[in-house]
Amino acid sequence: MAQLIDGKKISSDIKEELRIEVQQLKEQGISVCLAVVQVGEDPASCVYVKNKKRACSYIGIESKSYELPENTTEEELVKLVETLNQDDSVNGILVQLPLPDHINEDRIINLIRPEKDVDGFHPINIGRLWTGEKGFLSCTPAGIIQLLKRSDIQMSGKECVIIGRSNIVGKPMAALMLRENATVTIAHSKTVNLKEITKRADIVIVALGKEKFINSEYIKEGAVVIDVGMHRDVNNKLCGDVDFMDVEPHTSAITPVPGGVGPMTIAMLMNNCVETVRV
Ligand code: NAP
Numbered sequence: 001m002a003q004l005i006d007g008k009k010i011s012s013d014i015k016e017e018l019r020i021e022v023q024q025l026k027e028q029g030i031s032v033c034l035a036v037v038q039v040g041e042d043p044a045s046c047v048y049v050k051n052k053k054r055a056c057s058y059i060g061i062e063s064k065s066y067e068l069p070e071n072t073t074e075e076e077l078v079k080l081v082e083t084l085n086q087d088d089s090v091n092g093i094l095v096q097l098p099l100p101d102h103i104n105e106d107r108i109i110n111l112i113r114p115e116k117d118v119d120g121f122h123p124i125n126i127g128r129l130w131t132g133e134k135g136f137l138s139c140t141p142a143g144i145i146q147l148l149k150r151s152d153i154q155m156s157g158k159e160c161v162i163i164g165r166s167n168i169v170g171k172p173m174a175a176l177m178l179r180e181n182a183t184v185t186i187a188h189s190k191t192v193n194l195k196e197i198t199k200r201a202d203i204v205i206v207a208l209g210k211e212k213f214i215n216s217e218y219i220k221e222g223a224v225v226i227d228v229g230m231h232r233d234v235n236n237k238l239c240g241d242v243d244f245m246d247v248e249p250h251t252s253a254i255t256p257v258p259g260g261v262g263p264m265t266i267a268m269l270m271n272n273c274v275e276t277v278r279v
Pocket of ligand 1: 140163164165166167170187190191194207208209210228229230231241261262263
């Protein structure tokens with residue numbers, strides 16, 4: 001039987017640890033405040049923002065909400081981010097993505113002060129990640145490292161194949177696995193003979209964005225499989241990039257969807273918020 005990596009439990013453990021830390025910080029007169037900026041009313045973004053604010057409130061982090069209409073101009077958003085950058089009562093700034101098409105996302109991300117970039121998307125934080133300097137880590141990959149560590153899965157010396165090279169998952173994931181001394185390969189849509197490559201891996205991290213794409217033919221017997229994907233199947237049930245029923249019997253450990261990687265992203269966002277005041 002494969003070990004089921006319980007993201008729900010691990011994420012609530014982390015949130016509980018953070019709640020206690022925030023309480024202790026408050027006793028020393030230190031508070032944490034996150035500014036959450038949303039432009040428009042994309043339904044998925046509304047759910048994410050609501051969950052982030054709920055997590056803040058549970059942990060004791062103050063959240064300031066900026067819900068802007070869809071027709072907000074880029075310059076108006078720039079002004080708001082600049083104001084939040086200057087506001088000493090705001091420790092972290094989160095601009096919910098995606099932004100409407102008429103707003104240049106890169107310009108906004110690059111405008112957030114790196115010291116307040118709790119999503120870890122600013123090029124300075126990405127650079128720090130690759131050079132091994134202290135900086136904010138991208139939340140989903142940082143969450144996966146926690147899942148592996150807290151499930152006692154060894155990374156050092158292991159062959160790790162990451163499928164997907166996005167800026168928010170695949171690339172930072174590779175940097176973090178390298179930091180953990182894994183031997184890392186990144187696969188993508190132009191990769192030839194993907195199965196041969198993934199079959200070598202002790203740890204496979206799947207972030208390719210295609211429902212149940214990875215079946216047991218891609219997996220070495222006894223490998224660890226981390227599924228980042230998030231989809232609704234024909235029955236409107238949540239599922240991942242991995243065909244769980246087919247793959248699970250061949251693994252030593254695997255994350256389910258839901259209840260695997262998903263809950264970790266918010267927990268690590270909360271951790272980054274607390275990190276803004278840690279000395
Ligand atoms: P993305 O930006 O669409 O990137 C997908 C990556 O997969 C690309 O690098 C692409 O290669 C690669 N790819 C696509 N088809 C492939 C194939 N047939 N073989 C090998 N590689 C292939 O996606 P993302 O933002 O990284 O997200 C990936 C998945 O994770 C999505 O399902 C998303 O919903 C989910 N997600 C979940 C969380 C969470 O908190 N659980 C967070 C973020 C994302 P190219 O670069 O060559 O195009």
